[in-house]
Amino acid sequence: MKKSLLLFAFQALCIYAFAQNTIYINEGFSTVPPTGWTIDAQSSNWSAVATTNAGGTSPEAEFYYDPTFNSTSRLISPVVNTTGVTHLMLGFNHALSHYSGNYTIGVATRSNAGTWHTVWSIVNPTTDITATAVGVDITNADLGSSTFQFCFFFTGNSYNLNSWWIDNAMLYEPCSIDAKMAVNSVPLYITSGNNSVTGTVKNFGYTAITGMTINYKTGASGSTQSTVLTGLNIAPGANYDFTCTQPWAATSGTFIVKTWISDVNSAGADCNQTNDSITKTIGVATQTTTRRPVYEEFTSSTCSPCASFNTSTFTPFITSYGTQFSYIKYQMNWPAATGFANGDPYYTAEGGTRRAFYGVSGVPDLYVDGRASGMSSTTMLSELNTDKAKATFFVIQGLNPGRSGNIVTIPLTITPYVSGSFKVHVVVVEKTTTGNVASNGETSFKHVMMDMLTGGSGLTVNLTAGTDYTNTFTQDLTSTFVEEMTDLQVVVMIQETTTKEIYQSAESDISFITNIDANTNDNISVFPNPANDYITITNALNSDIMVYDIFGKLVMSEHNNDNNFQLNVSELAKGNYIMKIINGSNISTRKITVLK
Numbered sequence: 001m002k003k004s005l006l007l008f009a010f011q012a013l014c015i016y017a018f019a020q021n022t023i024y025i026n027e028g029f030s031t032v033p034p035t036g037w038t039i040d041a042q043s044s045n046w047s048a049v050a051t052t053n054a055g056g057t058s059p060e061a062e063f064y065y066d067p068t069f070n071s072t073s074r075l076i077s078p079v080v081n082t083t084g085v086t087h088l089m090l091g092f093n094h095a096l097s098h099y100s101g102n103y104t105i106g107v108a109t110r111s112n113a114g115t116w117h118t119v120w121s122i123v124n125p126t127t128d129i130t131a132t133a134v135g136v137d138i139t140n141a142d143l144g145s146s147t148f149q150f151c152f153f154f155t156g157n158s159y160n161l162n163s164w165w166i167d168n169a170m171l172y173e174p175c176s177i178d179a180k181m182a183v184n185s186v187p188l189y190i191t192s193g194n195n196s197v198t199g200t201v202k203n204f205g206y207t208a209i210t211g212m213t214i215n216y217k218t219g220a221s222g223s224t225q226s227t228v229l230t231g232l233n234i235a236p237g238a239n240y241d242f243t244c245t246q247p248w249a250a251t252s253g254t255f256i257v258k259t260w261i262s263d264v265n266s267a268g269a270d271c272n273q274t275n276d277s278i279t280k281t282i283g284v285a286t287q288t289t290t291r292r293p294v295y296e297e298f299t300s301s302t303c304s305p306c307a308s309f310n311t312s313t314f315t316p317f318i319t320s321y322g323t324q325f326s327y328i329k330y331q332m333n334w335p336a337a338t339g340f341a342n343g344d345p346y347y348t349a350e351g352g353t354r355r356a357f358y359g360v361s362g363v364p365d366l367y368v369d370g371r372a373s374g375m376s377s378t379t380m381l382s383e384l385n386t387d388k389a390k391a392t393f394f395v396i397q398g399l400n401p402g403r404s405g406n407i408v409t410i411p412l413t414i415t416p417y418v419s420g421s422f423k424v425h426v427v428v429v430e431k432t433t434t435g436n437v438a439s440n441g442e443t444s445f446k447h448v449m450m451d452m453l454t455g456g457s458g459l460t461v462n463l464t465a466g467t468d469y470t471n472t473f474t475q476d477l478t479s480t481f482v483e484e485m486t487d488l489q490v491v492v493m494i495q496e497t498t499t500k501e502i503y504q505s506a507e508s509d510i511s512f513i514t515n516i517d518a519n520t521n522d523n524i525s526v527f528p529n530p531a532n533d534y535i536t537i538t539n540a541l542n543s544d545i546m547v548y549d550i551f552g553k554l555v556m557s558e559h560n561n562d563n564n565f566q567l568n569v570s571e572l573a574k575g576n577y578i579m580k581i582i583n584g585s586n587i588s589t590r591k592i593t594v595l596k
Contacts, residue, residue, distance in 0.1 A: 021172045021173060021174055021175055021178065021204060021272055022172060022173040023170060023171075023172045024080045024082075024171045024172060024173070025077055025078070025080065025169065025170065025171040026169075026170045026172075027077075027168075027169045027170070028056070028057070028059070028060075028167065028168060029048050029059060029060050029061040029166065029167060029169075030048060030059055031048050032046050032047050032048040032061045032062075032075070033046065033075060033076075036077075036078035037075060037076060037077055037078060038076045039073065039074065039075055039076065040073070040074045040076060041071065041072065041073050041074070042067075042069050042071070042073035042158075043073075044067060045063055045064050045065070045066070045067065045069075045073060045154075045158060046061065046062070046063055046064075046073070046075055047061075047062055047064065047361075048060070048061060048062070049061075049062045049165075049359040049361055050356055050357065050358070050359035051165065051358065051359030051361075052131075052167075053095045053097075053131065053163075053165040053372070054092075054093040054094050054095045054131055054165040054166055054167040054168075055093040055095065055131025055132070055133065055167070056093045056167030056168040057167070058359065059359070060093075060165050060166065060167035061075065061152075061165065061166040061167065062163050062164070062165050062166075062361060063075075063105075063152075063154055063161075063163065063164040063165075063166075064162075064163050064361060064362075065099070065158045065159055065160075065161055065162055065163070066158075066362075067158075068157070068158050068159045069157075069158050070156065070157040070158070071155075072153060072154065072155040073153065073154050073158075074108075074116075074151040074152070074153040075151060075152045075153075075166075076149060076150075076151040077149050077150050077151065077169075077171070078149070079147050079148065079149055080148045080149065080171065081146045081147075081148070082143060082144055082145055082146070082148040082173075083144060083145070083146045084144065085143060085144055085173050086143075086144075087137075087173060087174055087206045088137075088138040088143050088148075088171070088172075088173055089135060089136065089137060089138065089171070089172055089173075089174050089204075089206065089236060089237055090107065090119075090120075090135070090136040090138060090150060090169070090170070090171050090237075091133065091134065091135050091136075091168070091169075091170045091172075091202070091204075091237050092107075092133075092134055092152075092166055092167070092168055092169040092170070093131060093132065093133050093134070093166070093167045093168045094129070094131075094132060094134060094164065094165060094166045094167070095128075095129055095130055095131045095132065095164075095165045096122075096125060096128060096129035096161065096163075096164050096165075097128055097161065097162035097163045097164075098125050098126070098127055098128050098129075098160075098161055098162070099159070099160055099161050099162050100160055101156075101157060101159070101160030102124045102156055102157075102160065103124065103125075103154065103155060103156025103157060103158070103160045103161060104121055104122065104123045104124065104153075104154070104155045104156055105121065105122050105125070105152075105153070105154055105161075105164055106118050106119075106120055106121030106122065106152075106153055106155075107119050107120040107121070107136055107150060107151070107152055107153070108150065108151050108153055109138060109140060109142040109148065109149065109150045109151075110142060110148075110149050110150075110151075111141075111142040111145030111147050111148055111149070112145065112147045113147065113149075116151065116153070117140050117141075117142060119136050119138055119140065119150075120134065120136045133182075133202065133237075133238075133239045134237070135202075135203070135235070135236055135237010135238055136237060137206070137236055137237060138150075150171065152166055152169075162362070163361065163362075172204075174204060174205045174206045174236065175205055175206075175271035175272060176205050176206060176207045176271060177205045177207050177209070177264055177265055177267060177270045177271055178203070178204040178205035178264075178270050178271050178272045178275070179201050179202075179203060179204065179205070179209055179212055179261045179264045179270050179276070180201065180202045180203075180204040180261075180272075180275040180276070181199065181201060181259055181260060181261050181275065181276055181277055181278045182199070182200045182201060182202040182239065183199050183200040183278070184197075184198075184199045184257065184259045184278045184280045185198045185199050185200065185241075186198060186199075186248075186257060186280065186282055187282075188280075188281075188282060188283060188420075188496060188498065188499060189282070189283045189284075189285060189393055189418045189420070189496075189503070190250060190282060190283070190284055190285070191250075191284070191285055191288055191391050192250050192251055192252050192284050192285065192286075193249070193250060194247040194248070194249055194250075195247060195248045195250050196243050196244070196247055196248075197216045197225075197243070197244040197246075197247070197248050197257070197259065198241070198242065198243045198244070199214075199241070199242055199259055199278070200239050200240065200241050200242070201214070201234070201239070201240045201242060201261060202237075202238070202239050202240075203234045203235060203236050203237060203238050203239075203240070204272065204275065205236060205270070205271065206236045207236070207265070208233055208234060208235055208236065209232055209233075209234040209240070209264060209265060210230075210231070210232050210233060210234075210265055211228075211229055211230045211231070211232055211263075211264070211265055211266055212229055212232070212261055212262070212263060212264045212265070213226050213227065213228050213229070213261070213262045213263045214226070214227045214229065214242050214244055214259065214260075214261060215227075215259065215260050215261075215262060216244055216248070216257060216258065216259045216260075217257070217258045218248055218250070218255045218256075218257050218282075219255045219256060220256075222255075225244060225246040225248075226262075227242070227244045227245045227246070228263075229242065250282075250284045251284060252284050252285060252286040252465070253283075253284055254281060254282070254283050254284070254419060254420075255281070255282050255283075255284065256279055256280070256281055256282075257279065257280050257281075257282050258277060258278070258279045259277065259278050259280075260276050260277035260278075261276045261277070262276075283418040283419060283420050284418070285391070285393045285417040285418045285465070286417045286418075286465050286466060287417050288391040288392060288393060288417065289392055289393070289394070289395050289417070289504075290388075290392070291387060291388060291390050291391070291392035291503070291504060292324075292325060292326060292388075292504065292505045292506060293324075293325040293326070293368060293369050293383075293384055293387040293388060293502075293505065294325060294326040294327065294328070294368070294369060294491065294493055294502055294505035295325055295326070295327040295328075295366060295367070295368050295373070295380075296327070296328050296329075296330065296354070296358075296366070296367045296368075297314065297327070297328070297329045297330070297364060297365070297366050297367075298329075298330050298332055298351075298354075298355055298358075298360045298363050298364065298365040298366075299329055299330070299331060299332065299344075299363050299364050299445075300331055300332045300333075300334065300335065300343050300344040300347075300363050300438075300440075301331065301340075301344045301345070301346075301436050301437060301438035301439070301440055301442055301445065302334075302335055302336065302337035302340045302343050302344060302438045302439050302440060303332075303335055303363045303364065303440055304440045304441070305363070305364060306363055306364040306440060306442075307440040307441050307442045309364045309375065310364070310442065311442075313375065313376065313377055313380075314364075314366070314380075315446070316377070317377060317380055317381070318446065321381070321384060324384060324388065325384060325505075326491045326493075326505040326506065326507040327447050327491075328427055328429055328447055328449050328491055329429070329445065329446065329447050329448050329449060330351035330354055330355065330449050331343075331344035331345075331346040331347050331348075331351060331436060331445070331448060331449070332344055332347055332351065332352075332355065332360075332363050333347040333352065334363070335363075337438060337439035337440075338439065339438075339439070340438045340439060343438075344436055344438060345435070345436045345438065345481075346433065346435070346436040346445075346448055346481045348449070348451075348481075349456065350449070350451070350452040350455065350456035351449055351456070352456070353455075353456025353457055354452075354456050357456075357457070357500075358372075358500070366380075368380070368383045368384070368387065369387050369501060369502040369503075370495060370499070370500040370501045370502040371500065371501070392503045392504050393416060393417040393418040393503060393504075394414055394415065394416055394417065394463075394494050394503055394504040395414070395415040395504075396412060396413075396414055396492055396494070396504055396505075396506040397412070397413050397414075397415065397584070397585065398411055398412050398413040398470070398584035398585040399411070399412050399490070399492060399506050399508045399585070400508070400585040400586075400587060401490045401508055401509075401510040401511070402510065402511050402512070402580075402587055403485060403488070403510050403511070403512055404512075404548060404552050404578055404580075405548075405551065405552030406476055406477050406478045406482075406485060406552050407474065407475070407476050407477075407548060407552040407553070407554065408428060408474070408475055408477060408488065408490075408510055409472060409473070409474045409546060409580060409582070409587070410426055410453065410472065410473045410474070410475075410490050410510075411470075411471075411472040411473075411544070411582045411584065411585065411587065412426070412470070412471060412472075412473075412492060412506075413468050413469065413470045413584050413585075414461075414463065414468065414469040414470075414494065415468050416463040416464065416465055416466075416467070416469065417465055417466075418463070418465050419463060419464045419465045420462075420463060420496070421460060421461070421462050421463075422460075422461055422463060422494050422495060422496055422497075422503075423454075423457070423458030423459065423460060423461070423494070423495045423496075423497055424454055424458060424459045424461050424471075424492070424493070424494055424495075425452065425454055425458045425459075425491075425492065425493040425494075425495065426452070426453040426454045426459075426473050426490065426491075426492055427449055427451070427452050427453070427490065427491045427492075427493070428449075428450045428451045428452075428453065428475070428477065428480075428488055428489070428490055428510070429447045429448060429449050429450060429488070429489050429490075429491060430447075430448050430450050430481075430482055430483060430484070430487050430488055430489075431446065431447060431487050431488070431489055432444055432445070432446060432487060433445045433448045433481070433483055434483070435481065435483050436448070436481070447489070448481075450477065450480045450481055450482050450488070451475055451477055451480050453473040453475045454473070458493075458495065470584065472544045472546070472559075472582050474546060474554050474557070476552065476553065476554070485512075486512065488509070488510040489507055489508065489509050489510060490507065490508055490510055491505060491506070491507045492505060492506045492507070493505045522539075522586070522588045523539045524537065524538065524539050524540050524581055524588050525537070525538045525539060526579065526590045526592065529590070529592050529593060530592070530593035530594065530595045531569055531592070531593070531594060531595065532570070532594070532595050532596070533568065533569065533570040534566045534567065534568055534569065534570070535566070535567045535569055535592060536564065536565070536566050536567075537561070537564075537565045537566075537567060537581065538563065538564050538565075539563065540561060540563070540565065540581050540583065540588075541561070541562060541563040541583075542560050542561070542583060543560075543561055543581050543582060543583040544557065544558070544559045544560070544561075544581075544582045544583070545557065545558045545559075545561060545565070545567060545579065545580070545581055545582075546579070546580040546582065547567075547569075547572075547577050547578070547579050547580075547592075548577060548578045548579075548580070549575070549577055549578075550575065550576055550577070550578075555572065555577070556569075556572070569592075569594050572594045573594070573596075574594055574595060574596040575593070575594060576591060576592070576593050576594075577591070577592050577593070577594065578590075578591060578592075579591075579592050
């Protein structure tokens with residue numbers, strides 16, 4: 001969890017006799033307004049959201065266009081005593097989703113609760129702004145005041161933007177030369193072979209950085225690789241993206257990679273060595289496989305823009321390219337409409353959990369492999385082709401789902417080529433629904449999420465490279481919004497939660513088991529049948545055994561059984577049951593009878 005730090009009196013000397021940074025405010029916006037902050041007008045337009053659009057970590061602050069107004073709104077910092085301060089910097093990350101028309105976003109300062117003075121602004125933007133780091137050198141008359149404050153402000157008609165996101169606001173007194181290793185951007189999981197070591201350095205001091213050395217080391221026994229950079233001109237507060245000249249010849253396994261800075265401006269160590277290095281754990285795959293991207297849409301039958309997006313953009317895209325990716329639609333409980341105060345009639349709490357995970361604040365919204373989509377035909381096709389070409393490290397197999405009555409059974413096996421902790425999502429969708437028609441003019445809806453068998457947050461699974469993970473998921477769909485049991489599909493996703501990247505997906509129609517004893521030529525023996533207490537099952541090594549009553553309710557389950565397994569049915573009531581014997585993609589079924 002990100003925390004606010006208000007440090008009003010800390011100042012120390014680093015071991016090289018330079019003054020270390022005094023940090024007055026370090027705000028990650030876990031809440032908005034944070035403790036000690038205020039909003040002077042239109043407070044309902046500001047909130048904390050679980051997204052990373054500004055380029056920081058979740059959560060972040062968002063200024064949202066709705067409710068619309070035409071004036072100024074400010075998110076105002078606490079009072080800071082800057083008496084005697086001669087240099088003051090404000091750093092933050094931001095991103096903008098532009099709509100149309102004129103407005104201004106910016107930063108202003110004041111003292112003694114007086115007039116605001118703009119120190120940074122963007123006037124009448126004409127396009128979106130992707131995640132950007134900003135450094136503001138504060139030199140006006142407010143510097144040195146005992147009642148210093150700054151604010152983030154919006155001025156204009158709020159309808160003219162969609163959202164403005166802000167994160168990692170830090171107000172600090174810099175020392176002269178301070179290079180901060182801000183980011184190691186090597187992905188968490190990579191292929192073996194040569195990989196570039198990349199990252200970002202931030203100038204945290206008040207003197208321009210003209211040169212430095214970037215170093216990295218992989219593992220305890222790895223040798224140090226150094227890249228000398230000269231001829232730079234990194235302004236105070238600015239970022240510099242680097243790529244080390246010597247690639248990392250990575251071999252399969254898990255490695256701790258350290259990157260660090262040295263010899264800044266040819267002066268040796270800088271004045272604050274506590275921020276000079278970053279360590280990161282990287283997994284290197286044993287091999288790769290083909291990736292199947294997945295799109296997740298947040299939508300509602302009460303949302304007019306959703307109807308427009310689906311009709312003009314997403315549905316044609318699915319028609320042209322839908323065989324190349326998986327997709328899920330989560331129906332949301334807003335906006336309200338006449339007769340539909342709670343939004344789409346098919347909203348579920350699981351969909352709400354997924355919405356919160358991505359920090360979705362408006363519909364329609366679309367995500368591809370766990371990141372925000374550009375939501376135009378051109379960008380979506382580019383995203384699809386880019387993600388299909390990415391190396392991935394998981395094979396999903398044995399996905400042969402079936403149903404008996406309203407019970408679905410979904411066996412799957414994941415073969416990982418990297419080790420780590422991931423979320424597995426097993427989702428049942430209905431391919432076409434009509435029962436949730438509301439106010440936006442749409443008369444049918446595609447791939448609507450009906451149940452997340454692993455919950456809205458997914459199932460945490462620790463995977464080991466080269467070791468198969470096998471599981472069978474069973475769910476009674478009686479209490480869901482399913483309209484036609486014959487129209488169901490399962491979508492499986494493997495996701496890393498730190499970056500939210502989805503590394504692999506798979507989908508399969510859920511078939512109906514029409515003949516209980518159809519697979520009697522599979523060498524599996526079930527005897528005695530009928531039985532009083534025990535039933536012996538042979539030739540079913542490592543299989544999962546599921547027993548259902550005649551209404552489709554799961555009454556018994558056993559997993560990873562031996563080759564001559566005895567199933568205790570003595571606690572079952574007298575009657576007929578359906579037994580499923582599942583081994584990977586192979587499902588055998590038997591009708592058994594219990595006597596008393």
